[in-house]
Amino acid sequence: MSADSTPLQSFAVINEAVQTLGNGGLVAFPTETVYGLGADAKNPEAINKIFSAKGRPSNHPLIVHLAAPDQLDQAQVDWVPVLAPWVRDLSEDALKLVNTFWPGPLTLVFRKDKSVLNELTGGQDTVAIRSPAHPIAQELLRQFKGGVVAPSANRFGKVSPTSAADVRSEFEDIPGLLILDGGDCEVGIESTIIDLSSGDHAILLRPGLITPSEIFAKTGIRVHLPGESNASEQDATLTRVSGSLRAHYAPTTPxxxxxxxxxxxxxxxxxxxxxxxxxxxxxxxxxxxxxxxxxxxxxxxxxxxxxxxxxxxxxxxxxxxxxxxxxxxxxxxxxxxxxxxxxxxxxxxxxxxxxxxxxxxxxx
Structure with a gap:
């Protein structure tokens, strides 16, 4: 069933999407960057369905999407319980970035908790996480009460989708795919990715709307570029992340x-x-x-x-x-x-x- 008749999804459709994820199925949903093809981050069979549907190499890691904590009139939102099941340690800088930019188009890479599935990390000791700034994505994640891995909802290497119609055209051969329509994506390109897994400095792995200058201006944290002389030798073997292959986002026309x-x-x-x-x-x-x-x-x-x-x-x-x-x-x-x-x-x-x-x- 395709549930994309209106940009404003009903609770019934969100509930259906939650049930689909819980049953190991795939759900396409909007974020502020691009549309994602989502699966339960704790279900290896569901994760493998993403790789199969996209034609994506299994060693190409996925990003875990998490709901923002309910604020309940708190002056400071507490992200620690949200992140604790996924990451091994949370630095002061990490929490500063999270509190400043989440929900939003910023993905952070951490050393992963031992319970995080290798299927979603590409076999690495790191996990990439973000909290999307789109009301439908947040409602879906809140009701699901778990992490959802969601690469862009398109065939691997092709142009990313920024509307529900794009997703439909990509996956016409998956007639049962549930698609939540949230209108056109506002940001339009994938999130900025910052690697915090080394523990001593932040490294830019993928540029996006949020720039190193904005991060420094708002948090005082300096983001290093890969290979900078004052960054550690770990840069020589950069963490693999989504969208980092030389050929990507590509039209069929030259x-x-x-x-x-x-x-x-x-x-x-x-x-x-x-x-x-x-x-x-x-x-x-x-x-x-x-x-x-x-x-x-x-x-x-x-x-x-x-x-x-x-x-x-x-x-x-x-x-x-x-x-x-x-x-x-x-x-x-x-x-x-x-x-x-x-x-x-x-x-x-x-x-x-x-x-x-x-x-x-x-x-x-």
Whole structure:
């Protein structure tokens, strides 16, 4: 059954989703970042259903989603009982990050409690956890009263879904999949991932909406980039996390990025020049010119020059363009700056994985 007739889910539908999870089934649900394909984090058979449905390698770890504690008019929310069953130790910095950014698009990696299933950690000694900032996700997690693992609700390596319709189109061959419709995702790209498992410093494993500068400004915690000289030798063997493979988020249509004013350089990668090219152009730029290039038909697609709005629309744009029959999609290189690192990361991986052979690339 698909339960996606309205963005506002009834209690009955949430209850059905809770029962489905409890019975070892899969439920697709909205978060503020992208839609997730959820399963009971304590049920190895259910977790394996996720890997099977997505075509995801079993050593690629999943993120555990947890409900926020009921505040009950408390001045300070107590996250310790929520996290205690999952993590081995909770540092002061970890609690500071949790209290500042949860619920929200920030995933934290901890040394895992011995009870956490190897099926969800990819065999590592760490576990990735977040609390999503979406009312439907929170209601589902609260009523389920347990952790839910939920990678993006799409085939592995393909463009992440930001609407219930995207999920339906990805999993048409799973007619019984329960889909909770929460409208379009607000953030639009996956969460920032910070590794706290070394115990002595925080390492950025995946950029997202929440940047190291924002973390430092709000908590005083410095987030190190992988390989920084003052970070420990553990950086040499970074924790594996979701979305870290070179090819990911990829459309079937070839996708490339171009530097400002260098559209033709991007086209030169294709000696058998294609005839129909969709070119994304900043809303602040003047129109492209096709003069002198009669063999190529350009069509402009305006994209926002605000980083947060760009992120919220990125996957929607890639999905739509991928379905329109273009021979090539060109996107402008994002500007320099931390606030653009998340979308730059997604676009680079999408470019590498794109094209008709993207399925095999994503698995390599």
């Amino acid at each position: 996708l490339r990025m171009y530097a400002s004013g260098r559209v033709l350089d991007a086209l030169s990668e294709f000696p058998d020049i294609k005839s129909c090219v969709a070119v994304a152009v900043w809303d602040s730029d003047s129109s492209l010119s096709e003069g002198g290039h009669p063999s190529v038909h350009f069509e402009e697609v305006i994209v926002p020059s605000d980083s947060a709005i760009f992120a919220s629309r990125l996957y929607r744009s890639l999905r739509d363009l991928d379905q329109q029959g273009w021979d090539l999609i060109l996107f402008p290189e994002p500007p320099v700056g931390e606030e653009w690192d998340g979308v730059r990361d997604r676009l680079q991986r999408a470019c590498f994985g794109s094209g008709p052979s993207s399925s095999s690339q994503a698995n390599s």
